[in-house]
Amino acid sequence: MTDSDTLSQMSAEEHAKTMADYIKAGEARAYALGNRGPIRIGPDGKLHHDILDAYQEHGFYVFENVVGSEELAELRADVEDVLQRAPVSPESDVDALGRPALGPEFGRYPYRFAKPLSDPLGGTTKNKGRHPVKMSNPTPSKDAPSWTIELLHGNLHLMDSCLRLYGHPGLLAVAEAINGPDFVPYNEVAFIKEPGLGPSVAWHQDGTTHWDAPDWDENAHGFNFMTQLYPSTPANCVWLLPGSHRAGKVDIRKLVEESGSDRFKDAVPLVCKAGDVFAVNRQLVHGSFANSSPDRRVTINAGFFPRKRVLDVTTSQLDERMETYDAERIHARSRIIALGIDARQQRFPDEPRFCYQPLAGEEMENRWNEENREKILKNYNLNDIYI
């Protein structure tokens, strides 16, 4: 019996205890890396190069104090509202108060449910089979509900606060530094890890199109911002293998065999305070354990790619449809960046306004107002870009 099998039969409390030493060592390794601090922009309007160097070396950076308390409260309230309006179970069309649930009005269903403390992806062919090994799954407590919501899809049309965060000038300057001024959007989801319920996300590397490209490099599949609405703790957060974004496609099965469990010895936890934001290279080996801790995590993801990795690429979507990302398609999807910038400027008029170069001069068409909510924003995520 492997260590992982044993862990699968544990209660949530036993699982938490087993993780304790691993957590302590991982946390020390994380803080020793020295890749955290505020967003620092130089007089030239560009991200300080030492931040970019640390990002390139480790594959991630922790930007501290990005979201202030007022904005954080708005984000938390919006997430709470969307969760309260969710159907009570995957088959239901009413929320916990018996009202018609949010969801059917969107082209893409916004909620993803999972069984408490389960591993919905590990060892399956889902997500193009990129989660090869199942994680340990402790047994939830007897009074746990049958389902928990693990993911929201389409943050920007679900929650105005997320649209405003998307237009954050400091974060967009980071996206520009990493991917170039013509960076292209990916998708926006929220990971929800409720205490004692949140499922694991099995170890994986994101990205499907460029692993074997002759010009593959460490940034070929872009990166994600992960904004933390609550403290991101070693017991509920994403873990990753620093530097693995430079290693090409990693044999995750072998890593599990070598370490004898799903606790990789060199992995570090993405620990931070509420309001901090990670930039995480999608090629890093990363995943998260079942949340057997008493603390909730809510992470607002928003990803970006270098344009040259997306333009005219033909690939299958999650629903297996083939699609080509031509310039028109990229332009249509990128309008949401312009909309986010304007929405933010209206809410925080004293902040500098980011200039997204590919759409410079199109500000009037991309004003944030109720007309464009319907015309541009609603169902924008049907145009998400997957590479």
Ligand SMILES: O=C(O)CCC(=O)C(=O)O
């Ligand atoms: O937030 C998590 O638990 C998993 C995140 C993840 O795997 C991703 O963003 O690719």
